[in-house]
Amino acid sequence: MNSFPTESEGNTDDAFRAGFIAVVGRPNVGKSTLLNRIMDTKLAAVSPRPQTTHVRMLGVLNREAYQAAFLDTPGYIGRARDEMDRRMSQEGARALEEADVAVLVVEPRTPGDVERYFAEDLVRRGIPAIVAINKVDSVAKEALLPVIEAYSRLDAFVEIVPISALRSDGIGLLMELVVKRLPEAGPMFPPDQITDRSERFRVIEMVREKLFRLFYQELPYATAVTIDEWVDESTNHGGKTHIAIRIHPEKDSQRLILLGKGGLALKEVGVQARGDIETLLGKQIFLELWVKARPQWRRDPAFLRQLGMAD
Ligand SMILES: Nc1nc2c(ncn2[C@@H]2O[C@H](COP(=O)(O)OP(=O)(O)OP(=O)(O)O)[C@@H](O)[C@H]2O)c(=O)[nH]1
Ligand SMILES: [Mg+2]
Structure with a gap:
């Protein structure tokens, strides 16, 4: 040979x-x-x-x-x-x-x-x-x-x-x-880059995932998630990273579903999401969740852009 x-x-x-x-x-x-x-x-x-x-x-x-x-x-x-x-x-x-x-x-x-x-x-x-x-x-x-x-x-x-x-x-x-069907070509991304999505985006996805899983029946496809605040090594929270997240259902009636009796449903979202986010960031976080209805957001181009959905 x-x-x-x-x-x-x-x-x-x-x-x-x-x-x-x-x-x-x-x-x-x-x-x-x-x-x-x-x-x-x-x-x-x-x-x-x-x-x-x-x-x-x-x-x-x-x-x-x-x-x-x-x-x-x-x-x-x-x-x-x-x-x-x-x-x-x-x-x-x-x-x-x-x-x-x-x-x-x-x-x-x-x-x-x-x-x-x-x-x-x-x-x-x-x-x-x-x-x-x-x-x-x-x-x-x-x-x-x-x-x-x-x-x-x-x-x-x-x-x-x-x-x-x-x-x-x-x-x-x-x-x-x-x-075997990829073209012969040099790498397009640096070797340490696994995605083009920011940490923030991935944090949001983890919260969305929990909402989809925990409110499987109740919530229609109308719950957006945004980050209100992100403070690394927050002195107010014992040096943990403080992340405040806002959940936006379309209707006020859905806000009550998300909160659950005594806020228990939302608390469960927080517990589950925090685990994933801490794994993702490799550090402890203080996670805060807020719920506020945002009517018609699925039709709001500026808000959709903010969620990462291109025009
Ligand atoms: N039994 C079984 N279930 C699977 C398998 N792969 C995915 N699922 C389940 O199928 C469901 C949908 O999985 P996803 O990965 O979210 O599906 P997707 O195609 O990304 O869905 P969209 O993002 O909504 O388009 C989840 O409950 C998964 O656990 C599999 O190989 N076997
Ligand atoms: Mg999918």
Whole structure:
């Protein structure tokens, strides 16, 4: 074997690869769970409610041979009801515009209208697309075969991979198939950068996640979270970082739900969020939560911009 490839042939297997991978699909299929699993860290909010992700989240995985920049996106929204929906849809479309590879995450079910829409859209865009059939832990093996067949009949995907983001099954194979389709290119981000989102943004996401999880039934998709105050090493709080957060439901009646009897519901949000935020920041915090209704915020462009949702 000639171990010295000529310059003109090169050794393409050894070439460094780098690119963007858009993670798309209908709401609640496990896109954010997959991102967190790939990154082996809690980057994106995950909840059993659809439309947990409202803006895209970048996760950059650095390895010796590649840099894979994943873009987790909000779940597909068919018809936008308001400005917030419109911007959420746009987040997904923009991720696809930048993507070198797409991963369509789906339930272990035969394709529905949304999956067919993506299949056509990805072919039209000419992006190599991989279907990740997620949640295979929740179905019998026999049930999977017809699903795989149905996806291959769509004739739109370069690979079909069964995975469980929750149990970490099939993730290594998925990564292999993604990476080999990334372009040969130098790194796009410095090696220590894992996301383009600020610490503040990630703190907000942790609080939003708890709201989505704890108020699964009660709250419609209308609760925004902002940071009112952030003081590092606050002398008023024993040297802890003081973070004051404001939760904005759309209606005053929802404010009472969020507070709960004797403020207990809100307290639970605080307890759970504080744990995640302390892990994220690597230090103790004093977390304060406030609730104030903000009518019609889903239609307020300036406020949506403040939440990180581009025009
Ligand atoms: N059984 C099972 N459940 C999973 C798996 N992956 C994700 N889930 C669950 O599916 C639900 C939705 O997960 P998310 O990661 O928030 O889904 P998403 O696609 O990001 O949802 P949106 O942001 O709302 O579009 C959560 O309850 C997850 O725990 C899996 O592999 N198996
Ligand atoms: Mg998500």
